[in-house]
Amino acid sequence: MMEQSEQTDNAFLSGRDELFVIKLSNVFYMEADDHYTHIYYGVDQHFLVPYGLSAVEKACTVHAGNPRHLMRLGRKYLINLDRIGYINFVKGTLTLVDLLGKSANLNVSKPVLRGLSNLIQSNKT
Numbered sequence: 001m002m003e004q005s006e007q008t009d010n011a012f013l014s015g016r017d018e019l020f021v022i023k024l025s026n027v028f029y030m031e032a033d034d035h036y037t038h039i040y041y042g043v044d045q046h047f048l049v050p051y052g053l054s055a056v057e058k059a060c061t062v063h064a065g066n067p068r069h070l071m072r073l074g075r076k077y078l079i080n081l082d083r084i085g086y087i088n089f090v091k092g093t094l095t096l097v098d099l100l101g102k103s104a105n106l107n108v109s110k111p112v113l114r115g116l117s118n119l120i121q122s123n124k125t
């Protein structure tokens with residue numbers, strides 16, 4: 001399913017008759033959908049891969065080492081930390097902004113949002 005290579009900005013998912021290349025620095029966020037994953041490059045730009053989010057996350061780690069700009073949020077999301085625009089703890093939403101300035105709101109549990117906020121604030125120096 002996954003091939004080993006030197007560290008790169010791309011993750012590769014390969015099946016019997018197909019190869020998916022994921023440009024990690026351009027990822028907006030990834031969303032689990034049962035045994036599939038939606039990979040978003042922007043609000044209106046995404047594609048579906050026939051692999052679960054855990055397999056996609058593993059491919060990102062195998063090929064890019066530990067991509068610091070990607071972070072797993074619960075079972076459902078893998079987000080690009082560089083795209084965070086707003087966190088609302090009361091509503092339990094995380095707003096991400098793509099490269100075109102369009103935003104997407106993700107529903108995330110309050111404890112996960114608090115942990116994310118603490119991580120962001122501790123890394124600002």
